[in-house]
Amino acid sequence: MTVEKPINKFYPISYFIGIIVTTLGIVQFLPAVVSLFYAEWRIMEIFLLTASLTVLVGVSMTFLGFRYRNQKLSFGEGTVVASGAWLIGTLLCALPYYFSENCLSYLDSCFDVMSGLTTTGLCLIQNMDHLSNGINMWRAILTFVGGQGMVVLALTFLTKGQSSAYKMYVGEGKDEKLFPNAVSTSKRIWLISLLYLAIGTVVTSATAFQAGLAPDRAFLHGMWIFMSAWSTGGFGPMSQNVLYYHSAPLEFVTMIFFIIGSLNFALHNAVLSGKHDELRRDIEVITFTITLSFLTLITTFGLMKNNVYPNAMVMFRKGFYQLVSAHTTTGFMTVYAKQFYHEWGDIALFAMVIAMLLGGCACSTAGGFKAMRIGIIFTAFKMEVKNMLLPESRMQKQKIHHIKDITLTDSMVRSSFLIVMAYIITFAFGTLMGMFAGFPFSMAAFESASATGNVGLSIGVTSVSMPAYLKLTYLIIMWLGRLEFMSVLTLGAYIARKVGKKCA
Amino acid sequence: MRLIKTVSKINLVVAAFIVLISVIPMPAKAKAKTVTSTEMIEEATALDGKSVSYQGEVVGDILYRGDHAWVSINDGENAVSAYVPAMEAKKIKYTGRYCVTGDTVSLTGTFHRACTEHGGDLDIHSNKVKIIKGGYAVKDKSSPAFLIASIIMFPCALAGLIIVIRKKASYNKACRKGSIIRR
Numbered sequence: 208m209t210v211e212k213p214i215n216k217f218y219p220i221s222y223f224i225g226i227i228v229t230t231l232g233i234v235q236f237l238p239a240v241v242s243l244f245y246a247e248w249r250i251m252e253i254f255l256l257t258a259s260l261t262v263l264v265g266v267s268m269t270f271l272g273f274r275y276r277n278q279k280l281s282f283g284e285g286t287v288v289a290s291g292a293w294l295i296g297t298l299l300c301a302l303p304y305y306f307s308e309n310c311l312s313y314l315d316s317c318f319d320v321m322s323g324l325t326t327t328g329l330c331l332i333q334n335m336d337h338l339s340n341g342i343n344m345w346r347a348i349l350t351f352v353g354g355q356g357m358v359v360l361a362l363t364f365l366t367k368g369q370s371s372a373y374k375m376y377v378g379e380g381k382d383e384k385l386f387p388n389a390v391s392t393s394k395r396i397w398l399i400s401l402l403y404l405a406i407g408t409v410v411t412s413a414t415a416f417q418a419g420l421a422p423d424r425a426f427l428h429g430m431w432i433f434m435s436a437w438s439t440g441g442f443g444p445m446s447q448n449v450l451y452y453h454s455a456p457l458e459f460v461t462m463i464f465f466i467i468g469s470l471n472f473a474l475h476n477a478v479l480s481g482k483h484d485e486l487r488r489d490i491e492v493i494t495f496t497i498t499l500s501f502l503t504l505i506t507t508f509g510l511m512k513n514n515v516y517p518n519a520m521v522m523f524r525k526g527f528y529q530l531v532s533a534h535t536t537t538g539f540m541t542v543y544a545k546q547f548y549h550e551w552g553d554i555a556l557f558a559m560v561i562a563m564l565l566g567g568c569a570c571s572t573a574g575g576f577k578a579m580r581i582g583i584i585f586t587a588f589k590m591e592v593k594n595m596l597l598p599e600s601r602m603q604k605q606k607i608h609h610i611k612d613i614t615l616t617d618s619m620v621r622s623s624f625l626i627v628m629a630y631i632i633t634f635a636f637g638t639l640m641g642m643f644a645g646f647p648f649s650m651a652a653f654e655s656a657s658a659t660g661n662v663g664l665s666i667g668v669t670s671v672s673m674p675a676y677l678k679l680t681y682l683i684i685m686w687l688g689r690l691e692f693m694s695v696l697t698l699g700a701y702i703a704r705k706v707g708k709k710c711a
Numbered sequence: 712m713r714l715i716k717t718v719s720k721i722n723l724v725v726a727a728f729i730v731l732i733s734v735i736p737m738p739a740k741a742k743a744k745t746v747t748s749t750e751m752i753e754e755a756t757a758l759d760g761k762s763v764s765y766q767g768e769v770v771g772d773i774l775y776r777g778d779h780a781w782v783s784i785n786d787g788e789n790a791v792s793a794y795v796p797a798m799e800a801k802k803i804k805y806t807g808r809y810c811v812t813g814d815t816v817s818l819t820g821t822f823h824r825a826c827t828e829h830g831g832d833l834d835i836h837s838n839k840v841k842i843i844k845g846g847y848a849v850k851d852k853s854s855p856a857f858l859i860a861s862i863i864m865f866p867c868a869l870a871g872l873i874i875v876i877r878k879k880a881s882y883n884k885a886c887r888k889g890s891i892i893r894r
Contacts, residue, residue: 229875232868247809252857259864266871273878306857336770336785339809419774419781445771445783446790453774453781453792455830521831543752543789543833550755550824 216284217705220291222272223280223375227292227361229265231300232258234348234360238303242341250307250341257302264299278371285374287701289358290694293379293686296357297321303345309333311671314678321682323349324357325689326572328441328538328663329654329681331671335446340427343444347431353689354438354468354572355400356381362393380691383473383570399475400437407433407464411457418454432457436464438572441538441663450541458528461539469495469535469567471579473610490607491568494582498565499534502558506530509554526555529664534562536574538663545667548650556649556666563656563664564634574661574688576630580623582607587620629692633684634659640680641668658684743819748789755824755833765791765835766817766843770807773800782840784816793818793835805846815844 235258242251280288301316310316315331322329323346332338332346352360358379362372373389385392412429420428428444435442445451449458467475474492477485486492506526516522525542532539547556566575590605597603605615634655641651646668654668658681669681687695743762751758751765767786774781780800783790785807795818807813820837823829828836 229872233872245809246851248851248853249857250851252854252861255861255865256857259861259868262868263864263871266868266875269875273875273882336783336790336807337809337811419776420772424772446785447783447792450832451771451783451790451792453776453829453832453834516825516831517827521825521827525825525831541832545752546755546833549753 216278216280218272218275219278219280219371220272220284220288221268222276223288223371224292224295225265225268225270225272227265227288227357228268228295228299229262230361231296231352231357232261232263232265234352235261235300235303235345237348238341238344241344242339245340247339247341250303250339253303253306254341254345257299257306260302261299264295280371280374282374282377283697283701285371285376286378286694286697288371288375289378290686290690290698292357292361293324293690294698297324297686300324300349303342304332307339307342309338309342314675314682315671318678318682319346320349321685322663323440323442324353325661325685326350326354326438326440326536326574326663327658327661327685327689328435329658329665329669329685330442331669331678333671335444338444343427343431346442346444347434347440350438350440350442351400351404351434354440355396356393359393359396362390363397378690378694378697380689380694381472381570383471385473385476395476396472399472399479403437403464403467404430404433407437411436411460411464414454414457414460415452418452418457420452432461433464436461436537436539437468439465439468439535439537439567439574439661440572441532441540443539448540450543455524458524458541462528462531465535465537465539466531469537469571469573471568471570471609473570474568477610485610488608490582490586490609491578494578494585495534495568498562498578498581499531502530502534502562503527505558506555509552509556509558512554513550513552515550515552515555530559530562533559533662533664534565534567536563536566536660536662538657540664544665547653547664547666553649556653559664560652560656563653563660563662564630566660566662575659576627579609580627583615583619583623584627586615587623590615626691630659630688633687633692637680637684640677644668644674644677654681655684659688661685661688746822748786748791751791751822751833751835752789755822758822759824761822762819763822763835764817764819765793766815767791768807768815769803769805769813769846773803773806775800782816784818791833791835793820793837793840794829795820795837795840799838799840802840802842805848807846810851811848812846814842814846817841817843 235254239251239254242254297317297320301320304310304316304319305313309332310319318331356379358375376389385395408430411433412426415429416422416425431444443449449461471491474485474489510516510522510526516525528541564575565581566577567573569577569579586605586607594602606612607615637655637658638652641655650666650668653666657664743764745764767784769782770785770790771783775797778797779794780797782793782795782800784793803814805811805813818837818840820835822835824833825831826834
């Protein structure tokens with residue numbers, strides 16, 4: 208009889224990272240199939256090579272920790288798995304971009320992959336109007352997998368009921384349990400996403416066909432646009448993004464999908480289970496509606512003041528689309544990046560920056576502070592003011608509604624404040640770095656908010672010519688914002704401890 | 712009397728010339744400013760409503776809308792869309808995409824910073840598309856280095872994957888039988 212000895216946690220961490228990396232490798236075979244179909248031989252060979260390489264790295268890491276796979280991970284170790292997988296995954300997923308020479312450097316390739324996985328949508332990829340179908344498929348897959356979560360994907364397909372699953376799941380910036388078990392929750396998240404993928408691809412492809420694309424192009428563009436909209440990613444197959452299609456129906460359809468994509472998966476689950484009333488009662492929906500309404504007023508005022516658009520209809524179509532795209536952290540655009548800076552004016556840009564920072568709902572594909580935290584902070588603030596006016600004996604506990612009634616506790620308020628503060632500090636740091644690179648404050652703040660909130664709208668800062676340190680800053684900011692800080696910081700501390708022990 | 716006749720003749724010639732130049736359409740190109748996409752985006756307010764000339768490679772798809780069509784033209788900096796008659800768009804043979812270089816076209820038309828007819832899009836309305844240079848398609852060639860590397864790596868990855876799956880299955884079986892105790 209063999210008895211396993213307690214072991215250094217490096218091995219189980221390696222095992223789980225290996226599983227996630229292997230999943231990413233398997234997923235890389237999909238663009239190879241698309242390339243094969245369209246006779247893009249060189250791209251197909253590149254994807255075969257990089258997919259095989261990624262699988263080999265993943266399998267090797269799995270072998271390394273195989274014996275210790277049932278070791279229980281602490282929360283800290285779970286978060287190290289999540290952030291470590293994101294780091295190694297990014298380095299490996301960047302290879303197709305680099306080998307295909309669509310990115311000018313390996314740093315640019317990593318930037319685009321991190322942007323895709325974090326569903327940001329800022330890009331440094333070159334010659335976008337001549338991209339192969341394989342590379343476009345890969346961009347869409349990156350946003351789709353990143354939106355749902357690569358840990359969530361691995362949990363769905365490769366492990367069963369692992370005791371450490373929930374800790375890794377939390378480490379990826381999702382803390383909502385749709386079911387008591389993290390594996391079942393992951394499966395439900397993917398089920399919801401695939402259901403929408405089927406419906407969304409049909410609807411978006413039909414709209415793209417109506418816009419004038421040939422049937423096969425309409426299908427591919429429809430699928431990529433949907434994957435990007437649902438994941439609040441913002442990658443478009445053409446350099447003009449959504450403007451390329453000159454289609455009001457497509458703008459409407461994408462807007463519906465990125466709003467739905469920015470909603471909490473728990474809310475999706477509740478609505479799909481027949482609890483339609485949740486849409487009206489949920490604190491996140493209420494908060495999102497209120498903030499969007501206020502920001503729409505500010506944006507409209509700003510655009511009117513500067514006489515940006517000739518009539519109300521045009522102003523609504525342009526202004527509201529970009530604003531909702533910003534607030535849901537999608538990043539789809541129907542204007543050129545530099546038009547924001549040259550035409551929109553400070554008031555509208557202010558509203559856009561706030562929208563990008565606020566973001567969508569928790570446990571969704573969206574980034575930013577999240578409507579849940581804004582709702583909690585606002586409710587706590589309201590409660591404090593109310594309690595100050597009441598005698599101590601009549602002070603009440605405040606409740607919020609999210610799927611069920613929840614009593615607001617001090618720890619919930621504290622943790623919401625902490626994360627929002629972390630976002631603000633990161634945003635300020637990004638802005639400062641942008642200004643160091645020579646950009647004016649409004650441009651630096653806009654781009655930093657876009658990276659921090661994983662949005663992807665650009666005002667023209669993100670380009671291949673920006674300094675390498677600014678690329679690296681935005682890359683790290685996107686990673687921090689997507690994993691909500693703690694995982695990345697824990698990984699940093701873990702690596703520092705390991706290096707410290709080796710040096711001692 | 713002769714002088715009057717000569718003056719009348721000159722007047723007649725001048726009048727005929729004036730009529731002629733007002734009847735013959737002068738090419739708008741003469742008035743149009745040649746612009747780049749960056750200029751159109753960054754100086755949109757100054758160029759709004761003006762006649763511009765723009766040249767670049769046709770990319771993506773030609774989106775037909777009734778008797779007109781949208782054509783995306785990339786000048787190497789950005790792509791800007793032009794709204795042209797469908798008959799003119801049909802002259803375009805190649806549109807740029809992977810392994811295809813689109814036709815290089817030149818057009819002259821009215822630039823709109825926020826076109827009221829098209830929901831505020833930045834565009835050019837033009838009646839004529841001139842093909843400057845024909846596009847062409849190139850066959851995507853296989854890269855020997857990537858081909859050999861992928862032929863070597865793919866079976867290795869597949870073997871590794873199969874070994875992990877089989878090992879996992881046998882480990883689970885052993886756990887169920889009780890020959891391995893999990894801590």
